[in-house]
Amino acid sequence: MSFDLFSAPNSSFVTGPIIIGAGPSGLAVAATLRESGVPFLILERADCIASLWQNRTYDRLKLHLPKKFCELPKLPFPEDYPEYPNRKQFISYLESYARRFEINPNFNESVVSARYDETCDLWRVETVKKGGVKMNYICQSIVVATGENAESVMPEMEGIEDFDGDMVHVSEYKSGKTYKGKKVLVVGCGNSGMEVSLDLCNHGASPSMVVKDSVHVLPREVLGKSTFEIAVMMMGWLPLWLVDKILVILAWAVLGSTDKYGIPRPSIGPMALKNIDGKTPVLDIGALEMIRSGDIKVVPAVKRLLPYGVELVDGLIFEVDSVIFATGYQSNVPSWLQEAEFFSKDGFPRKPFPNCWKGKSGLYACGFTRRGLSGLSMDAVKIANDIGKVWREETRHAKRQTACHRRCISQF
Ligand SMILES: Cc1cc2nc3c(=O)[nH]c(=O)nc-3n(C[C@H](O)[C@H](O)[C@H](O)COP(=O)(O)OP(=O)(O)OC[C@H]3O[C@@H](n4cnc5c(N)ncnc54)[C@H](O)[C@@H]3O)c2cc1C
Ligand SMILES: NC(=O)C1=CN([C@@H]2O[C@H](COP(=O)(O)OP(=O)(O)OC[C@H]3O[C@@H](n4cnc5c(N)ncnc54)[C@H](OP(=O)(O)O)[C@@H]3O)[C@@H](O)[C@H]2O)C=CC1
Ligand SMILES: O=C(O)C(=O)Cc1c[nH]c2ccccc12
Numbered sequence: 001m002s003f004d005l006f007s008a009p010n011s012s013f014v015t016g017p018i019i020i021g022a023g024p025s026g027l028a029v030a031a032t033l034r035e036s037g038v039p040f041l042i043l044e045r046a047d048c049i050a051s052l053w054q055n056r057t058y059d060r061l062k063l064h065l066p067k068k069f070c071e072l073p074k075l076p077f078p079e080d081y082p083e084y085p086n087r088k089q090f091i092s093y094l095e096s097y098a099r100r101f102e103i104n105p106n107f108n109e110s111v112v113s114a115r116y117d118e119t120c121d122l123w124r125v126e127t128v129k130k131g132g133v134k135m136n137y138i139c140q141s142i143v144v145a146t147g148e149n150a151e152s153v154m155p156e157m158e159g160i161e162d163f164d165g166d167m168v169h170v171s172e173y174k175s176g177k178t179y180k181g182k183k184v185l186v187v188g189c190g191n192s193g194m195e196v197s198l199d200l201c202n203h204g205a206s207p208s209m210v211v212k213d214s215v216h217v218l219p220r221e222v223l224g225k226s227t228f229e230i231a232v233m234m235m236g237w238l239p240l241w242l243v244d245k246i247l248v249i250l251a252w253a254v255l256g257s258t259d260k261y262g263i264p265r266p267s268i269g270p271m272a273l274k275n276i277d278g279k280t281p282v283l284d285i286g287a288l289e290m291i292r293s294g295d296i297k298v299v300p301a302v303k304r305l306l307p308y309g310v311e312l313v314d315g316l317i318f319e320v321d322s323v324i325f326a327t328g329y330q331s332n333v334p335s336w337l338q339e340a341e342f343f344s345k346d347g348f349p350r351k352p353f354p355n356c357w358k359g360k361s362g363l364y365a366c367g368f369t370r371r372g373l374s375g376l377s378m379d380a381v382k383i384a385n386d387i388g389k390v391w392r393e394e395t396r397h398a399k400r401q402t403a404c405h406r407r408c409i410s411q412f
Pocket of ligand 1 (some may be wrong): 069
């Protein structure tokens with residue numbers, strides 16, 4: 001079917017790139033482009049910027065890396081911010097960031113398809129607005145900024161549909177307030193599972209946290225210095241395997257063995273595992289203390305859910321009132337991007353950091369580094385510089401052509 005985009009209803013040609021997603025990645029690219037005078041359009045499925053942080057995180061969340069690793073390009077955090085800004089402060093920073101760089105995304109508009117059209121050397125982007133209205137855009141480049149955490153992962157679990165209590169993914173969890181006095185099964189032991197278990201304890205609930213396999217638990221700080229910062233510093237001088245060895249020894253010195261509480265360490269070191277698999281080590285902010293005291297129980301993998309409780313793989317059966325799935329997130333890129341060379345089936349670029357930001361024909365990816373906010377800031381600057389270079393060349397070329405055209409006309 002042939003389709004003339006320029007004359008089709010709800011269609012427009014966009015000057016500059018289309019940025020898909022208005023989280024920290026989309027905002028960082030937009031701000032850097034704004035500073036270079038390059039126009040852009042941001043499309044965001046939610047009704048606000050940074051929807052992961054505004055709508056899908058819990059009240060007690062704080063950044064778990066020191067603030068200097070979490071700033072976006074071109075704007076530092078306000079001076080009075082603490083070393084680990086909380087969720088509200090981070091959101092407020094992002095809002096002032098969007099205001100400062102005059103970033104006004106099209107909200108409530110989900111990208112449902114993006115494909116490169118070789119016949120015209122342009123990208124075709126299709127969206128659906130909240131009310132169901134479809135839109136088509138055409139542009140020279142797209143920046144994928146939909147995040148590593150775009151969709152919640154719910155595991156397949158026998159008996160899940162028979163469970164009588166309430167079940168939520170951790171992205172819907174706000175606070176332990178509503179769980180007071182309840183027996184709660186927390187499935188998953190990443191940073192979310194650990195912190196939610198701690199929050200539940202603090203609100204008088206009784207959490208049992210499932211550790212299916214293994215996880216690295218590191219203290220957030222060693223002798224008042226951020227463990228992450230220590231790791232980054234060491235990585236400048238030492239090979240990764242040695243950094244990991246030192247981290248595990250430091251963790252052991254500060255926290256003791258986690259193995260004896262049912263939390264074995266993976267055989268691969270914490271930073272290597274983060275690089276290879278994206279599996280973030282837990283930066284402990286108090287959950288381990290609660291595990292030691294028995295306030296958070298650690299249990300092995302789930303065999304099946306029962307209407308009133310759970311059966312574990314070791315045969316233990318106990319009652320639970322609620323289940324919280326802290327079972328992670330996934331990228332949604334394969335569901336809408338019609339491209340399989342740069343992005344792989346798991347929704348991440350095939351090339352690892354630092355080469356995961358640029359594909360072919362004007363395709364860019366920001367925020368798929370497995371390195372959180374500091375990784376996405378590095379991507380954003382590289383992407384904006386690259387787009388800016390092309391933009392300036394084309395603008396110069398267009399100006400030359402106009403000048404030439406004028407000279408030709410004036411000779412008549
Ligand atoms: C609970 C939690 C805590 C975290 N804490 C830290 C931390 O302390 N430090 C750190 O460095 N990192 C942290 N991270 C990692 C996190 O990935 C980054 O902080 C950051 O949010 C990533 O930004 P992003 O813009 O790439 O993705 P996101 O923040 O996920 O933003 C992507 C945006 O794209 C939109 N979108 C998705 N699909 C579409 C579509 N098809 N069409 C239009 N819009 C779409 C989404 O609605 C969203 O607004 C945390 C993650 C989680 C889940
Ligand atoms: N700033 C902060 O303080 C916080 C930051 N974060 C960040 O958000 C991102 C997402 O973290 P998080 O939500 O914890 O997700 P993660 O992907 O880090 O962890 C998910 C956990 O669930 C486990 N899991 C998955 N399926 C099952 C199952 N069927 N049964 C038992 N366990 C299962 C996984 O185990 P396995 O790997 O063995 O499959 C893993 O331990 C991370 O980058 C994290 O650092 C999260 C919370 C707080
Ligand atoms: O919290 C996250 O998701 C992050 O990605 C931050 C982060 C990047 N690299 C790390 C290494 C150890 C712990 C956290 C991170």
